[in-house]
Amino acid sequence: MSFLQPTGPVIDLGVNIDHVATLRNARGTVYPDPVRAALLAEQAGADVITLHLREDRRHIKDADVVAIRPQLMTRMNLEAAVTQEMIDFACSIRPQDVCLVPERREEVTTEGGLDVLRYYNEVEAAVKQLQAEGIRVSLFIDADAQQIAAAAAVGAPVIELHTGRYAEAHGAELAFELDRIKAGARVGVEHGLKVNAGHGLHYTNVQAIAAIGDIGELNIGHAMVAHAVFAGWENAVREMKAIMVAARLGVSLAQVK
Ligand SMILES: CC(=O)[C@@H](O)[C@H](O)COP(=O)(O)O
Numbered sequence: 001m002s003f004l005q006p007t008g009p010v011i012d013l014g015v016n017i018d019h020v021a022t023l024r025n026a027r028g029t030v031y032p033d034p035v036r037a038a039l040l041a042e043q044a045g046a047d048v049i050t051l052h053l054r055e056d057r058r059h060i061k062d063a064d065v066v067a068i069r070p071q072l073m074t075r076m077n078l079e080a081a082v083t084q085e086m087i088d089f090a091c092s093i094r095p096q097d098v099c100l101v102p103e104r105r106e107e108v109t110t111e112g113g114l115d116v117l118r119y120y121n122e123v124e125a126a127v128k129q130l131q132a133e134g135i136r137v138s139l140f141i142d143a144d145a146q147q148i149a150a151a152a153a154v155g156a157p158v159i160e161l162h163t164g165r166y167a168e169a170h171g172a173e174l175a176f177e178l179d180r181i182k183a184g185a186r187v188g189v190e191h192g193l194k195v196n197a198g199h200g201l202h203y204t205n206v207q208a209i210a211a212i213g214d215i216g217e218l219n220i221g222h223a224m225v226a227h228a229v230f231a232g233w234e235n236a237v238r239e240m241k242a243i244m245v246a247a248r249l250g251v252s253l254a255q256v257k
């Protein structure tokens with residue numbers, strides 16, 4: 001039983017189910033089922049279900065998005081590249097949130113943030129088309145003041161700060177990257193944006209990011225799917241949520257469990 005009973009959302013966890021699909025696709029089986037993963041994640045405390053429909057469909061497939069959308073009790077956050085195919089598909093699905101991300105077919109994973117300054121007109125057009133369908137748009141960007149200002153200028157109400165460099169950093173670089181995320185989150189809030197963060201976060205690096213009061217939601221996937229192999233899927237989600245909430249409240253893990 002919880003000793004602390006927060007009255008509102010302390011910090012939201014978006015559970016990214018991409019790599020449940022990666023495992024399924026590795027053998028061309030129907031299991032593990034991303035739909036089941038999404039529904040169980042919700043029961044285990046996920047506030048959002050995040051999924052990335054890549055242009056090469058290496059993990060999530062169109063049919064997964066179609067199947068999951070009507071079954072969610074929480075929110076769907078669909079990650080997609082800024083291409084007309086993806087924007088049209090997202091508009092046909094109408095998830096609560098769409099996060100526009102950069103994509104390079106050869107990359108192992110998303111390497112950096114969307115360059116909103118460079119692709120300003122394309123991003124602005126995508127934001128407008130999605131918003132016309134009532135979809136809230138987030139831009140997955142680096143914690144860079146100019147990119148954040150551009151995100152606000154194109155009319156996106158939400159940004160997700162790319163934490164990949166933080167996740168890979170060590171020593172002095174780690175402190176530098178953490179400060180960069182903190183500063184970026186502040187700039188985002190000052191622009192009136194909702195600030196999320198994610199990428200490469202796991203059970204021992206998430207605490208410092210979750211403790212940043214300006215950040216409202218963390219999207220995490222790979223580490224939870226990996227941990228689920230040993231701990232079970234729902235436990236992996238529960239554990240991550242508890243770690244995040246404890247870090248945000250500045251209390252021990254035992255106090256939120
Ligand atoms: C945009 C983002 O950071 C994640 O959705 C990530 O892209 C997960 O998918 P990949 O592992 O295929 O990059």
Ligand SMILES: NCC(=O)COP(=O)(O)O
Nearest residue numbers: 016198200219220221222
């Ligand atoms: N947007 C980041 C995300 O959804 C999850 O990324 P990762 O935890 O799989 O690296």
